[in-house]
Amino acid sequence: MPTQQLKAANTLPIKDIHIQDSFWSPYIDLVRQVVIPYQWDALNDRIPEAEPSHAIRNLKIAAGDEEGEFYGMVFQDSDVAKWLEAVGYLLETDSDPELEQLADEVIDLIGRAQRADGYLNTYYTLKEPGKEWTNLCECHELYTAGHFIEAAVAYYKSTGKRKILDIVCRFADYIDTVFGPEPGKIQGYDGHQEIELALVKLYRVTGNEAYLRLSQFFLEQRGHGDFYLEEYEKRGKTRHWYNADMINDKKYSQTHLPIRQQDAAEGHAVRAVYMATGIADVAMETGDSSMLDACRKLWHNIVSKRMYITGGIGSMAFGEAFSLDYDLPNDTVYAETCASIGLIFFARRMLQIEPKSEYADVMERALYNTVVAGMAKDGKHFFYVNPLEVWPDACGVNHIYDHVKPVRQGWFGCACCPPNIARLLSSLGEYVYTVQDDTIYTHLYMGGKAKVEVAGQTIVLEQRSEFPWNGHVGFTVQSKSDLEFTLALRVPNWTSGCELFVNGEAVEWEHTVTHGYAMIKRVWAPGDQVIWSMTMPILRMKGHPLLRETIGKAALQRGPLVYCLEEADNGKHLHQIRLLAGEEGKVVSKPALLGGMNVLQMPAYRDSDEQWGSELYRADRAVKQELIEAEYIPYYAWANRGPGEMMVWVRE
Structure with a gap:
């Protein structure tokens, strides 16, 4: 395992970011006050007009607390995990004893549902015991495991409580005994990428390199041989899904080529960007330049040939997938909310590796458009699909639009998008800044206060923003003494000009621009004021x-x-x-x-x-x-x- 890391930038801990923004604070408050309670009710089947979830009841049955049968999607557990992850982020920003107690009860339930050997998945525990790891192509075992891991890391970092972290470490340790290059282990990979990026998070919080090695194994194993076909033959040619050929369509789950040879985003859009996020994470930790090159190729293909102007990706309903270069229909588009969230994950990792404004521009585009569009202003209705043109009269009549909904839905049988929105918005502070050496990069213009370690000192950087309605942003440096560092201000691709003032005096900045950031290096005194004013023309x-x-x-x-x-x-x-x-x-x-x-x-x-x-x-x-x-x-x-x-x- 290579040990030389790329010289990546650091994101700020969520606890050190307090967002106070006229646009974003209401959304974060909505998540805390409405979305999380509403989703808890949905997970417990308390919303009469919404499709039942049964996710909590599945865990109770697996734990022996209730009797009954498994209900829902094969990955139903992941909805609970994403809810718990969002709760973890919210608790890191503000204490909420009642919410924390509820989360602790869920964690106790998850612990009781876990098998003695560490395995955790209610579908196989209840519905197909003994068939674990026999249908990785279709049945999302590692995907669900990944979401449990992400939830555990978020909750541990926010509360310091180890119970859920210990649960997922036992699970990850068990997975490590099942998969790997060694003889006797399964030399395969999941159909839906997620475990890869989750294992890197677990490695970072525990320091256990086995988790990083396992993530790299899963990524590098893709595209070699016919693993899905081989396991299909072994289990007697049975399928879980009959409406899509995931086994033979190798592009669908990005197994058509080894990851370093993939130069176009193919197949299921969410899987593709989750994979790219995992590749970027492993490249960051191992210093593998060939993995980073693979990320750059995938990024360039997506944003220059396969992305909607709203930051949506995935142009066709069949397979929730990419189709071909420049095929971006507006009315039959899929553009799943989760896919744009995955694109934001990918963009943030690339910003850590190489701070270039092109990544932040796309991150901002997806965030302000597709992601926020995915949730109604009431926090109780959601879009799975995000079209760019809708004729409601045709919906339900012309079946090419069957996936398009003219109004947001209360819940979904496959409810991946609502909790994904919640976990992104509750962790939004992680996306505003990164710090590299003595430079603070500002990627998103969003009001609030950030505690930042830079140039050997802790400072507080206060940002005041009139976004997205006006391009006026102000900063105040709060420090104990004079300190030399660089404040890197993104020059967005939508502005026609910017003006910079420091303590009321105009500053020339054009000659300082590096990779789309104005690099303002100076000795900053306590109380220094910065005004960064960007024009906002109406662009055709x-x-x-x-x-x-x-x-x-x-x-x-x-x-x-x-x-x-x-x-x-x-x-x-x-x-x-x-x-x-x-x-x-x-x-x-x-x-x-x-x-x-x-x-x-x-x-x-x-x-x-x-x-x-x-x-x-x-x-x-x-x-x-x-x-x-x-x-x-x-x-x-x-x-x-x-x-x-x-x-x-x-x-x-």
Whole structure:
């Protein structure tokens, strides 16, 4: 096992970040006050209108507390684990004795459901005992284990309580006896990557290199031989899923090539970015430059050829997967919320390895658009799929849209997205800054206070942000004495210019830019004030000429936010609207709209069918046109006012 680490930046512990932001604090409070209690009710089947979860009851049955049968998806345990992980992050930022007691009770339950040898999975304990590790391709055993591990690390770091950490260490130790390159062990890997990044987290908190070695084994084993086909033959050619051929479709679970040879994001989008995150983690810890090169190739392919303007990934419902370069349909898109969350995980690891603004730009794009759109403003309804164009009348009639929902759902039988949103938003502080040597990198502009170890001293960096509505950000340095360090300020790809002031005096910064960050190095005195002001023009974004779905169309973006037309503001038949080329719009503040937001008002034409007649097609193409003012709202806010049409890309 290589021991030379890459010189990676450090993220700040969640306990050292206190977010106080007009945009993000309400979301974090929503997670704490509404989402976590609501998801607890969902896990306990207390929401009549939502699909049953049975996840807690499965654990109770496995623990011997109740009688009954397993119910739910093969990975149902993971919903509990992600809930517990989010709780861990929340407890690290603010104490909550009642929530902590509830979490401790869940941990006790998990401990009672664990087998004596360390194995933990209610599906196999209750439904198929004796068949453990016989269907890794389809049945998510290692995926579920990974989520338990991530939850344990988060909870241990927040509370210092070892019980859940000891539970997952016993589980990981048991897994290490089952898998590996040694004779007699299974030389295979899971169908859904997750264990890889989880084991690296466990290694970092325990120092046990066996966990790092096991993570690297799982990654490097992919793409060699026909493991899934071999285990299929061994178990008598039985399948768990019959609607998808996971066994023979090697691209689906990224087993078509060894990881270092994969130069395009293929298959199931969530699996692909979870794998990439694990590769980046192992590269960071081992110094393996070939693994880092693999990450760069996958990243470049995703963001330059296979990502939506909203930061969504996964263009087709079949397999929840990537399709091919530049195939990004807007109305049949999948763009699972979990996939964008995985892309954010990947981006953060790459920022640690090499602080380049391109990673932070994508992280910001996915966060402010697809991820926040995945949850309603009430914290109780969620999108699994995030389309860029919706015609509700066609949903449920034209079956190519069966996966598209015009309104958010209360819960899902496969409920991976809601708890994933909760754990990301509750750990948001980890994504704002990194520290490398004597440099503090600011990746996200988000108000709050951060306690930072830099240049041998502990300082407090206070940030004040008007994001995402205005590009004005302020910083105050709180330190015991003068201290020399570099404050690296990201220059976003959406701004047309920035101004920098330190203690009221203008500072030239353009010559300091490195990899998209203005590197402001100076001796900072206690109380020093920084103003970083970024212009936020309304951008008419165009798609690459090879993007068939966006040719002749424009999408509006201002700052990190992508905007959309919605029926509630513009009436039905949004496809009839055409933006006037070259016309500038205006930004209008609407404090009473969905918690307060800026909307964009743009001059446009609307085509009408009033004078067309009854013919379906005509030669003269006479269309009545009306000059209108089209109103755009932020994409994240759509579908909070009932079902209606929505459109991001509009004819120009």
